Amino acid sequence: MDLNQVLSDLEGGNHDDIEQLLQRYNQEVSPDLTLAYTLTVLRRQVPYSCQRTCLETLRIMSRDKRVLSPVATREGMLTLSAMARLSTGEEAEHSRNGLQEDTLSEEEERVVVEALKCLCNVVFNSPTAQQVSVEVQLAPALCGKLHSAHTWHHEVGLFTLRLLFLLSALRPDLRMCLRKDCQAVTLLTKMLEHTLDIHWVGPYEAARPDPQALPIPAEGNERAMEALKALFNLTLNDPDGEEDEHQFRVIVGLLRHLLMLKTETMEKTEEVHSHAVNLLNNLPVSCLDVLVDLPVQGGSENYNGKNLEAVQVLLDFMEKRIDRRSNYKEGLTPVLCLLTEASRHHREIRRYLKAQVLPPLKNLKVKPEVGNTIRNKLVRLMTHVDLGVKHSAAEFLFVLCKEKVASLLKYTVFHLTLHYTREEPRPNPIEEMTEEQKEYEAEKLMKIINEMKRHDVFRPMVVRPDGRLGPLEEKLHEPIEEDPASDSD
Numbered sequence: 001m002d003l004n005q006v007l008s009d010l011e012g013g014n015h016d017d018i019e020q021l022l023q024r025y026n027q028e029v030s031p032d033l034t035l036a037y038t039l040t041v042l043r044r045q046v047p048y049s050c051q052r053t054c055l056e057t058l059r060i061m062s063r064d065k066r067v068l069s070p071v072a073t074r075e076g077m078l079t080l081s082a083m084a085r086l087s088t089g090e091e092a093e094h095s096r097n098g099l100q101e102d103t104l105s106e107e108e109e110r111v112v113v114e115a116l117k118c119l120c121n122v123v124f125n126s127p128t129a130q131q132v133s134v135e136v137q138l139a140p141a142l143c144g145k146l147h148s149a150h151t152w153h154h155e156v157g158l159f160t161l162r163l164l165f166l167l168s169a170l171r172p173d174l175r176m177c178l179r180k181d182c183q184a185v186t187l188l189t190k191m192l193e194h195t196l197d198i199h200w201v202g203p204y205e206a207a208r209p210d211p212q213a214l215p216i217p218a219e220g221n222e223r224a225m226e227a228l229k230a231l232f233n234l235t236l237n238d239p240d241g242e243e244d245e246h247q248f249r250v251i252v253g254l255l256r257h258l259l260m261l262k263t264e265t266m267e268k269t270e271e272v273h274s275h276a277v278n279l280l281n282n283l284p285v286s287c288l289d290v291l292v293d294l295p296v297q298g299g300s301e302n303y304n305g306k307n308l309e310a311v312q313v314l315l316d317f318m319e320k321r322i323d324r325r326s327n328y329k330e331g332l333t334p335v336l337c338l339l340t341e342a343s344r345h346h347r348e349i350r351r352y353l354k355a356q357v358l359p360p361l362k363n364l365k366v367k368p369e370v371g372n373t374i375r376n377k378l379v380r381l382m383t384h385v386d387l388g389v390k391h392s393a394a395e396f397l398f399v400l401c402k403e404k405v406a407s408l409l410k411y412t413v414f415h416l417t418l419h420y421t422r423e424e425p426r427p428n429p430i431e432e433m434t435e436e437q438k439e440y441e442a443e444k445l446m447k448i449i450n451e452m453k454r455h456d457v458f459r460p461m462v463v464r465p466d467g468r469l470g471p472l473e474e475k476l477h478e479p480i481e482e483d484p485a486s487d488s489d
Contacts, residue, residue, distance in 0.1 A: 083115035
């Protein structure tokens with residue numbers, strides 16, 4: 001059916017004609033056929049403008065999971081990979097060996113970006129496409145592209161990283177291949193070094209950011225977050241424990257530098273810090289000393305020369321997440337766990353955090369959960385309805401107290417014996433009553449007691465000879481023993 005004729009008929013027809021026309025169009029032109037036709041056009045030698053239009057159509061339609069069968073095939077995925085300039089199969093080996101891409105024109109770049117967006121949609125929405133991606137070695141092709149990351153235009157790099165993140169998230173079986181065979185962790189780390197303009201002044205120490213330097217541009221921040229998300233997937237678990245500790249320490253040094261940077265908005269700064277926290281949780285806790293061990297920049301004498309600036313940033317980040325009062329499980333728990341483990345294994349970090357969170361108590365007349373200090377906020381979290389949040393807050397404070405119960409109670413329990421206020425004595429109301437009033441009140445009280453006994457609200461008890469409690473009725477029905485020494489009639 002001709003689309004222009006359909007539109008013309010829709011404008012001039014009545015309701016019945018429009019309904020019949022739309023039903024006929026839906027029967028004859030389905031989304032599956034449109035996708036198949038689009039792929040057929042893409043395989044021809046057509047101008048870049050036509051390729052881009054076809055890919056834009058495919059990108060929009062690929063959001064529908066029900067119509068992806070034509071593109072979720074080997075031929076369809078290879079076509080999109082070719083449009084995205086991703087070298088699959090044998091060509092991927094050349095890319096991994098450092099083969100550089102030709103410079104793309106602006107039109108070619110737009111085609112590459114649209115193809116990458118299509119691949120992201122298709123991979124996200126189709127398990128079949130995910131399996132085909134493994135078969136055509138799409139992940140190694142993406143890593144091959146990482147070799148030329150320093151030459152990327154923004155969107156090409158952004159959607160390359162996003163596609164790598166999606167594959168590593170949806171196909172956990174690819175992670176080992178990406179780590180071992182493709183060296184994806186190293187490649188992503190180098191890409192971050194370039195994006196953040198890092199200059200190393202020591203094995204794991206990046207030069208301090210220039211206070212006058214501009215914030216991270218929005219585009220660089222977006223690429224950094226996509227890279228951090230991909231690294232999170234790749235370091236999520238290492239069953240063989242064979243990862244290079246040197247590489248992990250480099251990543252910690254890089255993340256420490258990132259924590260000291262600012263972006264163009266506070267929201268984006270907090271977002272990138274959140275990704276940094278998630279990644280730090282995946283790394284061996286033994287490597288977290290890199291956060292504070294800065295020989296060139298130095299630190300405080302009170303903490304054996306350690307530099308605690310990054311730890312303070314993490315503490316501030318944690319407090320902001322507490323103040324938000326929402327999404328504690330995903331937003332707050334990761335940073336609580338990170339600070340807990342760092343404190344448990346690194347003495348200077350624990351000492352610093354205790355000084356900030358649990359300073360010496362001065363006002364013992366205020367309940368520990370009342371107030372706006374970090375301690376007050378954490379104590380309030382110890383009664384949170386979410387058990388995970390409650391446990392994380394309590395464990396953090398417990399570790400800061402060197403895992404001593406008495407010390408934890410000192411900072412988290414309200415000491416009532418210290419805050420008892422003696423009340424002014426009240427007058428005894430009976431003293432001013434006449435004998436008649438006292439008898440009247442006593443009779444009224446007995447009536448109330450008898451009524452409560454009758455309805456079994458309470459039962460008067462007495463102490464039996466063996467020390468146990470028993471009902472008063474037992475005592476009333478006991479026979480009266482006469483004293484043999486008493487006088488008899």
